Amino acid sequence: MPERALPYRPHNHEACVSQALADARAICRQQNARLTPIRERVLELIWQSHKPLGAYDILAMLSTEGHNAAPPTVYRALDFLLQYGLVHRIASLNAFTGCTHAGEHHRGTFLICRQCGNVLELDVPDVSRAVEAAAAEVAFQPEEVTLEVAGLCPRCRGESGHA
Amino acid sequence: MPERALPYRPHNHEACVSQALADARAICRQQNARLTPIRERVLELIWQSHKPLGAYDILAMLSTEGHNAAPPTVYRALDFLLQYGLVHRIASLNAFTGCTHAGEHHRGTFLICRQCGNVLELDVPDVSRAVEAAAAEVAFQPEEVTLEVAGLCPRCRGESGHA
DNA sequence: CCTGCAAATGTTATAATGTTTCAAACTTTG
DNA sequence: CAAAGTTTGAAACATTATAACATTTGCAGG
Numbered sequence: 001m002p003e004r005a006l007p008y009r010p011h012n013h014e015a016c017v018s019q020a021l022a023d024a025r026a027i028c029r030q031q032n033a034r035l036t037p038i039r040e041r042v043l044e045l046i047w048q049s050h051k052p053l054g055a056y057d058i059l060a061m062l063s064t065e066g067h068n069a070a071p072p073t074v075y076r077a078l079d080f081l082l083q084y085g086l087v088h089r090i091a092s093l094n095a096f097t098g099c100t101h102a103g104e105h106h107r108g109t110f111l112i113c114r115q116c117g118n119v120l121e122l123d124v125p126d127v128s129r130a131v132e133a134a135a136a137e138v139a140f141q142p143e144e145v146t147l148e149v150a151g152l153c154p155r156c157r158g159e160s161g162h163a
Numbered sequence: 164m165p166e167r168a169l170p171y172r173p174h175n176h177e178a179c180v181s182q183a184l185a186d187a188r189a190i191c192r193q194q195n196a197r198l199t200p201i202r203e204r205v206l207e208l209i210w211q212s213h214k215p216l217g218a219y220d221i222l223a224m225l226s227t228e229g230h231n232a233a234p235p236t237v238y239r240a241l242d243f244l245l246q247y248g249l250v251h252r253i254a255s256l257n258a259f260t261g262c263t264h265a266g267e268h269h270r271g272t273f274l275i276c277r278q279c280g281n282v283l284e285l286d287v288p289d290v291s292r293a294v295e296a297a298a299a300e301v302a303f304q305p306e307e308v309t310l311e312v313a314g315l316c317p318r319c320r321g322e323s324g325h326a
Numbered sequence: 327c328c329t330g331c332a333a334a335t336g337t338t339a340t341a342a343t344g345t346t347t348c349a350a351a352c353t354t355t356g
Numbered sequence: 357c358a359a360a361g362t363t364t365g366a367a368a369c370a371t372t373a374t375a376a377c378a379t380t381t382g383c384a385g386g
Contacts, residue, residue: 034353036363056342070366075344091254092309094343109294111303124297130289131272131312138283139317140274146255148309149294154302197382199334218372233337238373243334257343257372 017047023102024086033084038069042077043098046087051117052095090119092148097121109147115156180210186265187249196247201232205240206261209250214280215258253282255311260284272310278319 024043028035035043045061046053055074062069078096081087085103087096090110100121101108109127111120127147135142187206191198198206208224209216218237225232241259244250248266250259253273263284264271272290274283290310298305 034363038364054342055344069364071344072346072366073364076364091311109297111298111301111305113303114306120301120303122297122301124293126293127290127297130287130293131310134272134285134287134290135274135312135314138274138285139320140276140283140312141315141320142274142312143277143314144312146309146311146313147294148254149298149303149305150307150309151298151303151305157302157304197334201335232335234373235337235375236335239335 013048013050017044020047020098020102024084027084027086027103031084033080038067038073039077039080041067042074043081043086046081046096047098052090052093052097052112052119054093054095057095088121090148091146092150107145107147110149111153112148112150113153113156114150115152115159118153120153176211176213180207183210183261183265187247190247190249190266194247196243201230201236202240202243204230205237206244206249209244209259210261215253215256215260215275215282217256217258220258251284253311254309255313270308270310273312274316275311275313276316276319277313278315278322281316283316 021040021044024040025035027033041062042058045058049057055071055078058078059069059071059074062074078087078089081096082089085106086099088099088108088110089096090112093112097110097119099108101123106123109122109124111122113119128145131145131147132142184203184207187203188198190196204225205221208221212220218234218241221237221241222232222234225237241250241252244259245252249262251262251271251273252259253275256275260273260282262271264286272285272287274285276282291308294308294310295305
C-alpha cells in the first residue's frame with residue numbers, strides 16, 4: 001500500500017473508485033441532491049479512467065453499454081457533478097476528471113502529464129494566496145481560478161530522460 | 164494620460180495597437196519570421212478589440228472587409244502568432260488576446276472580467292514560484308502553465324456593488 | 327531569367343465540442 | 357390523486373477546430 005495515493009504510484013484503483021462513489025453519495029444525501037443512476041454512472045466512468053474524459057468519450061462508453069444517450073444527457077450530468085464539486089473540468093483539455101477533494105465547490109491546481117495523460121490535483125495554498133494578492137493589487141475580485149500545468153510526471157520523466 | 168496603461172483606465176487605444184504592431188514587426192524581423200499581411204491583420208484585429216476574440220469572430224471581421232477567408236486561414240495565423248508569443252490563447256474562453264509582454268514564449272496570469280469581458284495580463288513571479296515549488300514537491304516537471312482568473316474588474320465591481 | 331524547393335495560403339470537407347428546444351417521464355408534496 | 361417541479365429523452369443546431377489536398381508566393385541557385 002502506498003504512503004499516499006498519488007496516481008503515479010500503483011494502487012488499488014477499484015478501491016479509489018468505490019470510495020469516491022461512497023463519498024459522492026454521502027455528499028449528495030447531505031445536500032438533498034439527487035445522485036441519479038446516470039449521474040452516478042458518469043461519475044464512476046470518470047473515476048475509472050486514469051485520464052480526464054471528454055464528454056463524447058463518456059457518451060461513447062454509455063452507448064457501448066446499451067444506454068443510448070444524446071450529448072445533453074452527458075453534459076447535464078457533468079453540470080450536476082461540477083456543481084457539487086464531484087468533478088473538475090480541465091479547460092485546456094476540454095475534459096473532466098474526478099475531484100480528489102470533493103465536498104465543497106473549489107478549484108485546485110492540476111498537474112497534467114502530456115505523455116501519459118494522468119492528472120494530479122493539488123491544493124496549493126501558496127499559489128492561491130499569491131493569486132489573490134496579485135488580484136488585490138489591481139483591485140480585481142477573483143471568483144474562479146483555472147490553474148492547469150502541463151508537463152511531465154515523474155514516471156514519464158524517468159522514462160524519456162533518465163534521472 | 165494614465166500612470167500605467169491598465170485596460171481599465173481610459174487611454175489612447177490606437178496608440179496601444181500601433182505600438183503592439185511595431186513590436187511585433189521588430190520581433191519577427193529579428194527572428195526571421197514572416198509577419199505576412201494576413202498574420203499582421205489578425206494581430207491588429209485582436210489588439211483593436213477590448214476583449215478576447217474567438218477565431219470565428221476574426222473570421223467574420225475579415226469577411227466584412229472583403230477577405231473571404233476560411234477557418235484554417237485564421238487558425239494558421241493564430242498558430243503563428245502564438246508561436247512567436249504575440250498573442251495568448253485563453254482556454255476558458257476559447258479566445259485570443261494580444262500579449263502585453265510580447266517577445267518570448269511565455270505564459271502569464273490572466274484576470275478576466277465576467278461582466279465587461281476585459282482581460283488584464285499580469286506577470287506574477289510569486290505565483291510562478293509557488294507553482295514551480297508545488298510541482299517540484301511531487302517531482303513534476305512543468306512546461307506550460309494556464310492560469311486564468313475569472314471575476315470582476317474594478318470598474319464593474321464599482322457599478323454593481325458600490326465600494 | 328527560370329527552375330525548383332519550401333513556405334504560405336486557398337478551398338472543401340469534416341471532426342470535435344457544446345447548446346437550444348420541446349416533449350415525456352419521474353418525484354415530491356399538498 | 358393532482359399539481360408543480362425536476363430529470364431525462366430526442367432532434368436539431370451552433371460553435372470551435374482540424375484534415376487533406378490544390379494553388380500561389382518568395383526566394384536561392386543554376
